[in-house]
Structures are given as structure tokens and as C-alpha cells.
Amino acid sequence: MKSAAAITALSTADVVDAEHQIDTDRLSMRAPRASDFEFYFELMSDPGVMRYVGLDQGKLPTAEEVNAIVDGAVNAWRTRGYGRWSVFDRVTGEFVGFSGFRCEGGVPELISIVHEKYWGNGYAREAAQAVLDYGFEKLGFTVVCSFVRPENERARRLLDKIGAEFTGTVDFHGVEGAAYRIKPGRP
Numbered sequence: 001m002k003s004a005a006a007i008t009a010l011s012t013a014d015v016v017d018a019e020h021q022i023d024t025d026r027l028s029m030r031a032p033r034a035s036d037f038e039f040y041f042e043l044m045s046d047p048g049v050m051r052y053v054g055l056d057q058g059k060l061p062t063a064e065e066v067n068a069i070v071d072g073a074v075n076a077w078r079t080r081g082y083g084r085w086s087v088f089d090r091v092t093g094e095f096v097g098f099s100g101f102r103c104e105g106g107v108p109e110l111i112s113i114v115h116e117k118y119w120g121n122g123y124a125r126e127a128a129q130a131v132l133d134y135g136f137e138k139l140g141f142t143v144v145c146s147f148v149r150p151e152n153e154r155a156r157r158l159l160d161k162i163g164a165e166f167t168g169t170v171d172f173h174g175v176e177g178a179a180y181r182i183k184p185g186r187p
Helices: 003-018 032-045 063-079 123-137 153-161
Strands: 027-030 082-087 096-105 108-112 146-149 164-173 175-182
Touching: 027 096, 032 063, 032 096, 063 096, 082 123, 096 123, 096 146, 108 123, 123 146, 123 153, 146 153, 153 164, 153 175
Parallel strands: 108 146
Antiparallel strands: 027 082, 082 096, 096 108, 146 175, 164 175
């Protein structure tokens, strides 16, 4: 039998899921749940996926670190009112990755990580466009930032395709980063 706290936590997760559900032509996106740990751990254990990710470039996170990431993603919706979405293929139900926002200096920052098998088919773009539209239209964002490693050409092409404006190279927590700004009304 589940405790009252477990039932409350489950119902809170269900409410967040329902309130922030996004469906596109090919993707189903919902707020993350603690039960997404295995999905995130598999994704973030892939050296190809993680090649340009993190302050310690290419370092694969431990299970404890991934658990903290998932916990933070779950709690972001409650504490900030926005966060990332767990992204699934609408036809197969397979976990594609995640896309959404974290907070960087008080500004929403677009973040996305997608399984390598989905690279090159437009899923990352479809997810990023959907979360940006949601952020601007439903959450009232006026600007979103994004930072990528300058050598991450795939991420930079994605940002160009979604209408992000390159604003220069910056020191991002001690790491060189290509900085982008995204505003409503982009193409």
C-alpha cells in the first residue's frame, strides 16, 4: 500500500504532466518523473552523446549524478514553474532524450540532449521549437539564452535553424562557450 506522501507525490507529478504536456507531429513530451532515471542514465552514459556536454567536457556522469539531475529536473517545475521535458517518439514510445529550460543567471536557458540514433532526422529541432513556442506563448518568456561549446557544430547548426542569434564567445562557468539569444517571433 502506498503512503499518503507517495500518493501526493504521484498526483503532483500527474498534474504537472497534464498541465505541461506537448505533442508534436512525431514527439510526445512531458515533465520528467523520478522514474525517468533509467532513460536519462542510458542517454548520459553514451560517450558520443556527451562529447560536448558538461563543464568537464565528455565526462560521463555517475549514477548518483544522473539521479541528482533527474531530481533537479523534477523539482524545477515546482520551484521555478518551468523546466525540461522528457521526449518520446509518438509512434514507438521510445525515449528520445530531453529538451527544455534550466535557469542561467535568472534567464531561461535552452538545453537539449538527444540519443545519437535520432540525430539528423529533425527530432532535436522539433523538440526545441516546441519548447520555445511553449516558453514564449504559455510561460511568458521574453528571451531565452543558450550556450554550446564552439566546436559543437551540430548544436550550432540547430540553434541557427531555430532562429537563435549568436551573440559571441563567452566564459561560461570557466569554459569557453558560444552564446546565443532567442526571442519570440523567430522563424
